Amino acid sequence: xxxxxxxxxxxxxxxxxxxxxxxxxxxxxxxxxxxRRRTAAGGGRDGGRDGGRDGxxxxxxxxxxxxxxxxxxxxxFEASRDADSSAGSAVLAHCLRTWxxxxxxxxxxxxxxxxxxxxxxxxxxDLGLTPAHRGRRGGCFAVEGGLAAxxxxxxxGYPRAEALADAVVLHREVTVPRDRGVxxxxxxxxxxxxxxxxxxxxAGGGVRRAIEERYPADGLEAGILGPLREQxxxxxxxxxxxxxxxxxxxxxxxxxRAPR
Numbered sequence: 001x002x003x004x005x006x007x008x009x010x011x012x013x014x015x016x017x018x019x020x021x022x023x024x025x026x027x028x029x030x031x032x033x034x035x036r037r038r039t040a041a042g043g044g045r046d047g048g049r050d051g052g053r054d055g056x057x058x059x060x061x062x063x064x065x066x067x068x069x070x071x072x073x074x075x076x077f078e079a080s081r082d083a084d085s086s087a088g089s090a091v092l093a094h095c096l097r098t099w100x101x102x103x104x105x106x107x108x109x110x111x112x113x114x115x116x117x118x119x120x121x122x123x124x125x126d127l128g129l130t131p132a133h134r135g136r137r138g139g140c141f142a143v144e145g146g147l148a149a150x151x152x153x154x155x156x157g158y159p160r161a162e163a164l165a166d167a168v169v170l171h172r173e174v175t176v177p178r179d180r181g182v183x184x185x186x187x188x189x190x191x192x193x194x195x196x197x198x199x200x201x202x203a204g205g206g207v208r209r210a211i212e213e214r215y216p217a218d219g220l221e222a223g224i225l226g227p228l229r230e231q232x233x234x235x236x237x238x239x240x241x242x243x244x245x246x247x248x249x250x251x252x253x254x255x256x257r258a259p260r
Contacts, residue, residue, distance in 0.1 A: 057108040057203065059100050059210050067099075068116040072158045076120040079152055083130040090223025091126050093215040094194060098122045100211045102190030104203055111182050117160050118183045121167040124149040125187055129227040140238035141231045142172040172239045195224070196256045217257075225250045 067073060084091040099122035106113055127133045127148045128141030135144070146169035153161035167184035170176050176188035192198045194217075197208065232244035243249040 057104050057207075059104050059207055059214075060107075061100075061210060061214055063100065063103055064096070064214055068119045070116055072153065072156045073116050073119055075152060075156050076123045079148075080123040080127065083127055083132040084223070085131055086219055086223030088216070088219040088223070090217075090219030091130060092123075093217065094191075094220065094224055095123050095126060096215045097194045097211050097217070098125070098187065098190040100190075100214070101193040101200075102186040104207060104211075105189050105193065105200070106182070106186050108203070111178070111186065113182045113186055114160070117164060117167070118186060120149075120153075120158075121164055121171075121183050121187045122190060124152070124164070125168045125171045125191065126224065127168075129224065129231070134227070134231075135234070140172075140235055140240065141227075142169050142239065145169075172243075174243075195253045198256070220253075220257075225253060 067077070080092050080095055081089070099119055102113075102118055102122055105111075106118075125145060126141075128144030128146075133144050133148045134141065139147075146165040149168045150161055150165035152158075153164050158164065163181055163183065167181060167187050170180060170184045171187045171191055173188060176185045178185045189199055193200045193203075194211075200207070228240055229244060229250055231238065232241040232249075235241050236245055240249065
């Protein structure tokens, strides 16, 4: 088991050691170098400054009309919706954009995730930022979210409850390798694509615009970035605390999403 999954994060509440902090910073540096190289080669962060090419894989917007329809999938949607008190349901909208990006990136890379697990993980990954769950157990928001997801899944008898919780806990890592679970990998990649417009594998501005027209990004500052900064200040040794304090994570989100 990874040292970053729920079982190992629970005792510390997601607090990082100095060694883990350095590991995260080195991983972030490697990603930044890769992005610069891709930009220099003409690929850009989002397919180029002019919107770029749209790539071979388009977002399946019909997917939004036919999500997984199991009892647990519906419960996950309701839990995300009911916990989100932000203006314009900004947290839920980010979760659904993350899901569509995860689907795009999965198909672009020939991955076959469990649709129900991926959907639920995307919906629940930021529960720890919402007032209903924030700070309830005194841990990093990703750990709070993982515990809330585990509680929900266990209550509904969902057989992959631990994989779901691990995906939620892992999503705030800089990268998540596929061997930690395809769904965890795609959740991490989808959230990064939405917030940072990073690692979109050639999907251009048309893909992004289609996703954001379906689930607008209004309210991102109040619903996601503001709470992230609050979490970073409260828990400076958590993953988001390290990324915000050392790398200015939320400023990077604003810069990545600024009109070009």
